[in-house]
Amino acid sequence: MNFTVNQSALQTALDIVLKGIGSNPALPILFGIYLKASEGTLEIQSNDLNVSIRHKLPANVIEEGETVVSSKVLQNIVKNLPDAAITLQDEERGIKLMCQRSTYHLNILPVQDWPSFPELIPEKTVELPSALLATMVGKVYRVVSHDVSRPILQGIHLSAEENTIRLVATDSYRLAVCDANTDTPAGEKFEAIVSGEALHDVLSMRTMTEKILIGTTDNQVVFSFGNTTHISRKIEGNYPDYKKLLxxxxxxxxxxxxxxxxxxxxxxxxxxxxxxxxxxxxxxxxxxxxxxxxxxxxxxxxxxxxxxxxxxxxxxxxxxxxxxxxxxxxxxxxxxxxxxxxxxxxxxxxxxxxxxxxxxxxxxxx
CATH class of the missing domain: 3.10.150.10 (DNA Polymerase III, subunit A, domain 2)
Structure with a gap:
């Protein structure tokens, strides 16, 4: 593997995927960041078995390859480098990172242990204006429960139907509901209980585009925008019938x-x-x-x-x-x-x- 990428672009990519690094991953490999260089593109992934994030960015790829390196070490190095070209290449026992006068020799993790990125075909999708959705999430996010014993309340109930987006959040002490008008597919209803933390993290990403595509499978929620794909577990169960409380x-x-x-x-x-x-x-x-x-x-x-x-x-x-x-x-x-x-x-x-x-x-x- 041998490629060159701009420091600021790599820093932005790391800021995105690091949101998928758990505080205490189940496997040592999940402390790492997966890098794959091929066909003029650098693909970066993180995975904690609950959240998987993939981001792609342009790179000058001289030799294709893949590796896994400590996320903390790589982040600390990149953020302290100048905004200049960074080159990463394989060497006998790890990888070599160079930027101007700085050189690092880094240990790597076994790439064969890295879990494959979920390739999902959503059953239902909806495309929504990201700025509007981010504002709405900001209004209900603080009401999401942090009680791990009630996972349903850790989610935000998201629905889009008849040109209306609605978000609902509750921690059983208070309830927040907000809705706004936007274009939605005629005659179709999109509905999901999405992790409040995941939804907030996704919409605050620096590479967010004007529109965001949200899709669901039986047990996953997929967010797609630009060159980024974010997958998190869908919260199962029936959300409280909040209308009865009003x-x-x-x-x-x-x-x-x-x-x-x-x-x-x-x-x-x-x-x-x-x-x-x-x-x-x-x-x-x-x-x-x-x-x-x-x-x-x-x-x-x-x-x-x-x-x-x-x-x-x-x-x-x-x-x-x-x-x-x-x-x-x-x-x-x-x-x-x-x-x-x-x-x-x-x-x-x-x-x-x-x-x-x-x-x-x-x-x-x-």
Whole structure:
């Protein structure tokens, strides 16, 4: 094997495939990066048996070949090299890497132990605008559960039908739903439960193209864009029927300015170091809401802002961390509507626009 490639292109490729290196791979070979040079192309792969990533980039291939090298070592070398030509070539006991005045002799891993990249033919596919999808994922990603005992909640429910994309995420304490209009194939419905981490990682890749193709097989989800293919396990099971959780009516509703509300809660929550509850006292008569927090060690704080209130006065408390997740997801919105039934029943934050957003949150008992 003997090829030359540009440092910046190789660095970008490594940034992509390193997302497929697990923190504790099941096999020693999976700590490595697979390199294959052929026909003017360098193919790079990572695999942790749950996620497989392949990226291709142009290279000046003098001699074809393949090898596996430590991902950590290769990444540390490449990121510290200048933006110049890098040459890799076989030698007796490993590979030789050269860039300007720098030379490295690296050990290699047994290439015969490297698992073959899954060659899948998706049963269903959908092509979606990547920028829109990335924005939507950013609005629901923080709601994805990290509880490994409930893998279904570690996923995002993705559906595309009748020119609408919808994403749903929940950790059983809160629920986030967002939808947006886009072109989808007429009469077809695409639906899958996709790992929230995988979806977030894919859409944040530096080589993302204007469109991304998403496909599913019986147990895999395939993301294809440009010269990159990302395969992850599809989460099996039935996603919770979130529509049953949504209240059909409310006894109080208020329209809040997102920046003003976020700033007020942030100031009040400074004292809520051990107790994450922030109380909302909604005053329908005076058209205002008072935020307050209390800590037996730190003291208390409160702040009142004006609000357009409909219905009755009501007092309710929320975990302010969860409220911040909602407001941060709405940083591109001016206003949010909060609808409440009682101090103990789920409340709903709503915002409409290019992307419609709904956030259901269970109150903390006062």
């Amino acid at each position: 209240p059909q009516t409310c006894n109080a509703a208020l329209n809040l300015m997102v920046p003003e509300t976020s700033a007020a809660i942030k100031r009040v929550s400074v004292v809520a170091m051990q107790n994450p509850a922030v109380r909302f006292d909604i005053d329908a008569d005076n058209g205002q809401v008072r935020f307050s927090a209390f800590s037996p060690d730190q003291g208390d704080a409160s702040e009142t802002i004006k609000a357009d209130v409909e219905g009755t006065s009501l007092a309710v408390a929320f975990n302010y961390h969860y409220v911040f997740d909602c407001l941060n997801a709405l940083s591109d919105q001016d206003t949010v509507r909060l609808e409440l039934l009682s101090e103990t029943q789920p409340a709903v934050f709503k915002a409409t626009g290019k992307i419609n957003y709904l956030y259901l949150l269970i109150p903390i008992r006062l």
